[in-house]
Amino acid sequence: MQAYQIVQRARQLDRISTMDVINGICSQFMELHGDRLMSDDKAMITGIGLVDNKPLTFIGIQKGSNTKENILRNFGSSGPAGYRKAIRQMKLAEKFNRPILTLINTAGAHAAPESEENGIGDAIAQSLITMSELTVPTLAIILGEGGSGGAIALALADSVWMMENSIYSVLSPEGFASILWKDSKLASQAADVMKLTAKDLLELKVIDKIIPEEFDSVLIEKDQLLKNLITAIKNEFKRLDATEAEERVTLKYERFRKF
Structure with a gap:
């Protein structure tokens, strides 16, 4: 499959979302709102869920499945x-020793004058710093688009996964083509050279695991795919829980220093 075909699949509205994962894996979930400074950003869902009777902190970016929802979630x-x-x-999870799952599907952080005026660069930087200092187990999964700083702000984790038909890059293929070749219509060629697919990034050791979305060249049904993902998440947190916190922090530091 061509890279740009994967880009198009990553952008589909019916992909597994943050709320799909939360509803599928949690017996109970309590959403927590607001940054205690400015407002409650509807694109970012945070809260605490019970998974096999153990608390887990969820932080995820949510797109909408239709125009009305996308407007609410700021796309x-x-x-x-x-x-x-x-x-x-993140800080509450660290205080109460709760593992953290981050779920990512964004073309990028909100690029607008009001975002700059209210410190989007600093917020992303502080998110990276905070994640780098966490001692609780952390897992980041790119569900669809993983675009620019808006994605990496939630992806500095002990383990980083991608869905098979997701992408992870510093900017979109259209943006890449516009900057280098002055023509966004060359996005397909840009995608081929950007190394933004899960397969590319696993080979480069940017990520640790790919969640398959196909079996024998046939797309796995969404319900079954969600079940497979949930099983993998539970197994990964068991593995991370069995590792000493000091070792996790050291491995995370060494891993991201390579880049």
Whole structure:
């Protein structure tokens, strides 16, 4: 499959979302709102869920499945309030020794004058700093688009996964083509050279695991795919829980220093 075909699949509205994962894996979930400074960013969902009777902190970017939902969720582009909300939940999880699952599907952070005015760059930087210092187990999964700083702000984790038909890059293929070749219509060629697919990034050791979305070249049904993902998540947190916190922090440091 060509890279740009994967880009198009990553952008489909019916992909597994943050709320799909939360509803599928949690017996109970309590959403927590606001950054205690500015507002409650609807693109960023945070809260605490019970998974096999154990608390888990969820931080995820949510796109809409239709136009009305996308407007509510700002098309999955979170602003500074969203990242400060995420930081707040990271610090609470660290305080109460709760593992953290981050779920990512964004073309990028909200690029608008009001975001700059309210410190989007600082919010993303503080999110990266906070994640780097966490001692609780952390897992980041890119569900669809993993675009720019808006994605990496939630992806500095002990383990980083991608869905098979997801992408992870510093900018979109259209943006790449516009900057280098002055023509966004060359996005397909840009995608081929950007190394933004899960397969590319696993080979480069940027990520640790790919969640298959196909079997024998046939797409796995969404319900079954969600079940497979949930099983993998539970197994990964068992593995991370069995590792000493000091070792996890050291491995995380060494891993991201390579880049």
